[in-house]
Amino acid sequence: AESTEKSTKVQLPAKELSEEDKQLVETLKMLVDRIVEQGVTEDLKMAAINALREQINSSTSSISSIPKALKYLLPHYVTLKTAYRQMTATSPIALHLAHILSVLAMTFEGDQEVAVVVEGAENKERQERESLHFYLASQALNEPLDAWGHEYTKHLAKEIGEEFQANGRQIDHLLPVINQLVPFFLRHNAEPAACDLLVEVDCLELIVAAVKQEGEAIDYARVCRYLAGCVALELYPADQRILEALLAIYLDRMDLPWALVTALRLNSPERLRAVFAAASQDPSMKRQLAFMLARQRVAIDKVGVDRAEEELLQEIMFNSNLSKHYLELAKELQILAPKDPEDLFKSAAVGSTDPLR
DSSP states (O other): OHHHHHHHTOOOOOOOOOHHHHHHHHHHHHHHHHHHOTTSOHHHHHHHHHHHHHHHHHOOOOTTSOOHHHHHHGGGHHHHHHHHHTSOTTSHHHHHHHHHHHHHHHHHHHOHHHHHHHHHHTTTOOOSSHHHHHHHHTGGGOOOGGGGOHHHHHHHHHHHHHHHHHTTTOOGGGHHHHHHHHHHHHHTTOHHHHHHHHHHTTOTHHHHHHHHHHGGGSOHHHHHHHHHHHHTTOOTTHHHHHHHHHHHHHHHTTOHHHHHHHHHHHTOHHHHHHHHHHTTTOHHHHHHHHHHHHHTTOOOSSOSSSHHHHHHHHHHHTTTTHHHHHHHHHHHTTOOSOOOHHHHHHHHHHTOOOTTO
């Protein structure tokens, strides 16, 4: 009770408020009082919570500032949290209040000037990663993650990484949130955020399932380019796991040339054979892959569907007909007979139609 009294006395930084802002401050205070008051019925409390959420959703701000409704709610953060602790955690009111506290906790961390004052009133009872904890407490509502905007989802991702490291790398209780965040990031052109989150919590294999599930709705190449750039920043075996995820995505999308490049980086004959197996219905693609291996002076066996194809692919990979191909090219260019450089330049000048020559 003492902390609640102190929190209600916290004042926002002295500033001249417009009449509209003063009205908003009074409205928010009235709603908070109704939520925390003991004698108020459940229906009235739920109505106050819904009105509070509507005020937050309808508030606007510039890209670099906190929405006014959230800013004016910061002094009431401790009051609302104390009221939540006195509720039954599974009650509808507690669930909806926890959802609001989740986004308010993010703002509380962001506004240092107000947060320091409120934290002092709370006698440092505030825990870390409250935004994530309150979201987990309100999961039964099945609210969409984008209800509070992109900044909120990025903040949740940051706190998930911190929670993973702080709790002995335990992941089970975080998986439901991760499985919502990753597809959300992929659908909203935030592929680096999705990849960074999964790398940080050591669950990169989930990116393969997410990319497959989203299908053509997302740009898988952006995911792959970012993961390929991450390989150089990781040590063994983390770099190998990233390459394995890359290979799985390329094979799923039948991007076989890049799949072969990834398999070469893994230095695995089995992975190379898997790429050739994926091209079993396309003999010309198999020959192209064989030429790519020949350029890298790499040869593997058991890649043809029959003996004839196997021999053909082996000839390509071992560069057996390389001289023959060079001679055919020279014949096409009419340079079979040796020529001096002067002859080449002279013939080019004589046959040119350029008026400047």
